[in-house]
Amino acid sequence: MLYRDVMHDSVLRRLRETFHERFDRPGVVEQARSAGQLFAGNYSPAATVHQGFGGSLIGIGVMHDLDGEIVSVGGTTWRVPVDGTPVRVGDNETIAFGVAAHGGRRHRVAVPAGLDVDGTLGAVDAYLERHHIEHEQVVCALRVEGTFRDVVLRTVAPPRYEGETLGEIIDDEVRFRFDSWAGVMIGFRFPDVSSGDTIPGLHLHGISDDRASGGHLRNMVTADVVMDLWVDELHGLRDSAKTTTSESDGNVDFARYEGPVTE
Numbered sequence: 300m301l302y303r304d305v306m307h308d309s310v311l312r313r314l315r316e317t318f319h320e321r322f323d324r325p326g327v328v329e330q331a332r333s334a335g336q337l338f339a340g341n342y343s344p345a346a347t348v349h350q351g352f353g354g355s356l357i358g359i360g361v362m363h364d365l366d367g368e369i370v371s372v373g374g375t376t377w378r379v380p381v382d383g384t385p386v387r388v389g390d391n392e393t394i395a396f397g398v399a400a401h402g403g404r405r406h407r408v409a410v411p412a413g414l415d416v417d418g419t420l421g422a423v424d425a426y427l428e429r430h431h432i433e434h435e436q437v438v439c440a441l442r443v444e445g446t447f448r449d450v451v452l453r454t455v456a457p458p459r460y461e462g463e464t465l466g467e468i469i470d471d472e473v474r475f476r477f478d479s480w481a482g483v484m485i486g487f488r489f490p491d492v493s494s495g496d497t498i499p500g501l502h503l504h505g506i507s508d509d510r511a512s513g514g515h516l517r518n519m520v521t522a523d524v525v526m527d528l529w530v531d532e533l534h535g536l537r538d539s540a541k542t543t544t545s546e547s548d549g550n551v552d553f554a555r556y557e558g559p560v561t562e
């Protein structure tokens with residue numbers, strides 16, 4: 300209910316009514332664990348793969364003990380360990396963090412060739428704006444499928460010592476570079492404003508058509524792609540290992556750890 304609670308302003312309420320008229324009931328996004336908890340170093344099981352992704356349309360996350368970034372498409376879930384080759388995971392394996400989208404109405408969004416990550420975010424936001432939806436008031440689930448160039452995917456390794464933060468681990472992330480790449484990128488456009496519970500902006504994980512590569516998307520340029528978008532609401536956080544709020548919650552440099560890289 301994170302976003303429902305902050306909508307008190309009349310303009311936002313009007314936007315929301317418009318949104319309901321146009322899109323009927325929005326889909327639902329469920330998240331296991333707050334991002335702040337994860338970044339502070341809580342890699343314990345927050346949910347099983349089944350709890351996190353069962354019955355979902357798409358999902359992203361990271362395994363318990365950071366044993367690979369997660370890509371879940373249509374109920375099949377893979378982790379990408381440090382060697383870069385996706386591995387199917389079972390329902391009873393556990394995740395440290397996960398976000399999954401369940402249904403809603405699908406929208407097909409035109410995405411021209413030549414868009415980088417920021418350009419793709421711009422295409423999503425322009426679509427929302429044309430439909431009078433304020434991107435700070437919804438969560439969009441996204442699926443971008445086709446061919447890409449200049450792709451950089453990354454994954455993370457388990458912590459080397461107790462208490463290593465996710466930021467420290469991501470500073471040593473493993474990157475995989477592809478001049479051309481064919482597959483599906485899935486994920487979310489979350490509001491830019493985050494209390495630390497959610498990861499702001501565009502967040503995509505990919506898996507290639509040949510299932511030989513995948514991970515968290517750092518860079519890409521679209522070639523020939525189609526994008527589907529679902530306008531959703533975030534419903535609560537599930538966390539079976541809830542601990543007290545860390546001081547670092549809300550203080551994470553998400554752009555540095557999750558966004559495009561320059562070198």
Ligand SMILES: [Zn+2]
Pocket residue numbers: 359360368502503504515516
């Ligand atoms: Zn990610």
